[in-house]
Amino acid sequence: MLTGKRILLIIGGGIAAYKVPELIRLLRKDGAAVTPVMTAAAGEFVTPLTVASLAGEKVYTELFDLTDESEMGHIQLSRVADLVLVAPVTANLMAKMANGQADDLPSTLLMATDTPVMIAPAMNVRMWENPATRRNLALLQGDGVRVVGPNEGDMACGEYGPGRMSEPFEIVAAVEAALSSGPLSGRRVVVTSGPTHEPIDPVRYIANRSSGAQGSAIAAALRDLGAEVVFVTGPAETPRPTGVEVIEVETAREMRDAVKAALPADAGVFAAAVADWHVEGASASKIKKGPDGAPALRFSENPDILAEVSQMGAGRPTLLVGFAAETDDVIAHATAKRARKRCDWIVANDVSPATGIMGGTENAVTLISGDGQEEWPRAGKVEVARRLADRIAAALGRA
Structure with a gap:
């Protein structure tokens, strides 16, 4: 999918x-050309020789390389690529970029x-959660x-967390999504998923x-059409989609705050099964x-x-x-819900126990909009997600 692209x-x-x-190997296997640049500290963890051998290109490390700088090589390097990927980006390098x-050489290129x-x-984890890093x-x-990750888990320092x-x-999946030429390229979509x-x-x-299966499938389908997807999920069973920004939350109030922090966006797809109440x-x-x-x-009551978001005025997604x-x-309840919440579309589905939809692999939905209602045949959740993503792309294309 990255054939002809330069990273x-x-x-x-x-x-x-x-x-x-391994990242370089996978990028090249996917067809991309990789031009590597290393900070001075990066050389303490991986050698330039290893990087150059895998990339098949020279490794750039010094800003004042006379051969390259005679023609302002650092400017040329910064502009001939299709994407600048910083991996890993440390707290220090993030601070340089933000300020x-x-x-x-790396910070000048950026x-x-x-x-x-x-x-x-x-x-x-403490550096990631530090207020300065969050700012x-x-x-x-x-x-x-664009941001991919970080993940949560055990760390080399012995701590655990994001x-x-x-x-x-x-x-690589995130790079593919970023460079996709699909109909949602350049669009930002917030998707909520899972329970709270x-x-x-x-x-x-x-x-x-x-x-969380339906929400995860929707995020992946939007990603595949080129969208930049922010995926806000409660503690769901389904694996998180790759190539999207994942934000983990637990409660409805945390989800509300994460959604608002992710705005502005071109669209919002709120597929999460948010609990209506919390215990005082x-x-x-x-x-x-x-x-x-x-x-x-x-x-x-939990926040709606x-x-x-639908009634927030300025900053409301299209x-x-x-x-x-x-x-x-x-249909009656879903139609009333759309009017009450003033959203553009409602995806209605019957989750009574006999359908097997809640927690299952299939879904049967009716799309309700200002133009009326459209019943879709029962299908796998991935297919429902693809169909919904196509409709979102068409709608945003007309907007």
Whole structure:
């Protein structure tokens, strides 16, 4: 899928640089040409000889290389690529990018480029969660920089959490999506998926019966049409799609905040099965059985994410798609929901137990819009997702 594409690969200094040789191999296998650039610190983790051998091209490390700089080689390097990929990008390099520093070859290339930029962060979990890093990330995303990862897991430092660089195959999928010439190329779409978990105490929660399969399939279908996808998911069973920005949340309130932080976007597809209520004053300790019987739980309504975004005025996505999972009077309830929440489309489906749809591999939906309703035949969730993605592309193309 990357045949004829040229990737300028900037390798930052971090332990995750050990994944770069495999990343280069996969990019070239996919047809891309790779021009490598290394920070000084990157050479402490992977040798320029290894990188050059796998890339089949010279490794650039110095800003003041007289042979190249006689013709302003750093400017040329920054502009001949189809994509500038920074992997791994450290907290330090992110800070340089966000604040416009240009004191070495990699940072100068990033300042001089007019080419799309993608970063694959890799750092200690505390560094990733540091407010300065979060501010820098927001600045970069506001400047149009695409982000892939990071993943959550064990780290070389012995800690656990978000901060692991995405796997090479995930980065390649993100590169493919970024360079796709599909109908949604250049469009940004926010997709919500999965259930939310509303805690009762540290070991118990309230949730909906959602596997996240339909939302995940929709995100992948939109990615395949070239969209930049922000995938906000609750604790779902289904694996996360590759090539999209994944934001993990647990509660409805966290999902609402993540969605709003991901805006602006051209479209929003809210497929998550968000819990309608949360427990007031969830206990910080496990609730024990006692002589008084079951505890009395008080509930409060969760935020209505679809309605809030639909009615936000400035910054509202051009197209907002909600989902209505119903067990009776499906079309009537879904039509009323679309009017009440003021979204553009509602995808209605019957999730009564007899259908086997909730948690299953198939779906049967009716698309309800201002033009009326359109019943789709029962099909696999991937096929439903592709059909919906095609309709979204057509609608945005007319907008």
